[in-house]
Amino acid sequence: MSIAEIAGAFFLVVGMFFIGVAALGLLRFRDALQRMHASTKAGTLGSGLSVLGAVLILAEPGATAIGLVTVAFLLLTVPIAGHLLGRAAYMSGAELSDVNKRDELKGVLEREEQPLERRGGLEEQR
Amino acid sequence: MSTLTLVLLATLLLPLAVTVARMLKGPGMADRFVALDMLTGIAVAAAALTAVLTGRREFLDVGLGLAVFGFVGTTALAAFLTRKGKA
Numbered sequence: 232m233s234i235a236e237i238a239g240a241f242f243l244v245v246g247m248f249f250i251g252v253a254a255l256g257l258l259r260f261r262d263a264l265q266r267m268h269a270s271t272k273a274g275t276l277g278s279g280l281s282v283l284g285a286v287l288i289l290a291e292p293g294a295t296a297i298g299l300v301t302v303a304f305l306l307l308t309v310p311i312a313g314h315l316l317g318r319a320a321y322m323s324g325a326e327l328s329d330v331n332k333r334d335e336l337k338g339v340l341e342r343e344e345q346p347l348e349r350r351g352g353l354e355e356q357r
Numbered sequence: 358m359s360t361l362t363l364v365l366l367a368t369l370l371l372p373l374a375v376t377v378a379r380m381l382k383g384p385g386m387a388d389r390f391v392a393l394d395m396l397t398g399i400a401v402a403a404a405a406l407t408a409v410l411t412g413r414r415e416f417l418d419v420g421l422g423l424a425v426f427g428f429v430g431t432t433a434l435a436a437f438l439t440r441k442g443k444a
Contacts, residue, residue: 232358236358239409240358240361243361243362243365243405243406243409244361244365246402246405247365247368247369247402250369250372250398250399250402251368251371251372253372253395253398254371254372254373254375254376254395254399255375257375257376257379257391257392257395258375258378258379263385263387263388263391266379266388266391266392267391267394270391270392270394270395270398271394274394274395274398274399275398277398277402278398278399278401278402278405281401281402281405281406282401282402282405282417282420284405284409285405285406285408285409285417286417288358288409289408289409289412289414289417291414293414294408294414294417297414297417297418297421298405298417300421301401301417301420301421301424304421304424304425304428305398305401305424308424308428309394309398309428311428311432312394312427312428312431312432312435313394315431315432315435315436315439316387316390316391316394316431316434316435316438318435318439319387319390319434319435319436319437319438319439320385320387320391320438322438322439323386323387323438323439323441325385325386325387325388326384326385346385346386346387347385347386347438347441
């Protein structure tokens, strides 16, 4: 086994660890924003490290190019998707813990009174 | 190397099960969409592991495609969640 393969295997293991941590956060946290905090950051790190590990183990020019493009794409798009999802969660009135105590976004973004699934708008439009 | 990859692929089933459980349980729409976002990350990792397991680099292309589709899907669902009930 070469150094690159050992490093790649290490990256794969660490990537799986971070994906597990992200899933744990998804299971244990209390509301949508907290769950997103776990899934976007730890999940991206996990999948990015897995792709890097695969690149190191495969050690082909084509694989390296595609792998690096994938990692760059993940790093560019996951923050955007996370921002949009968090904004959507707040604006759609999803239940957020402690939002009634202190709400910094009050007056900045509109927020629905009720979450989407309780407003009953889904059945009417079918 | 292939044994380690198989073990890691089997380990990936646990986050997958947890994410699917979150998606089924909700409780809100936003939680389900967050779980879908996480599912994309798991799928990319699974594609990378399959590439290592089979030694075929084409599976990394699959991972890139999954990342693209996941981004587009998450963005569309976020737009749906933001605008629903406004019009």
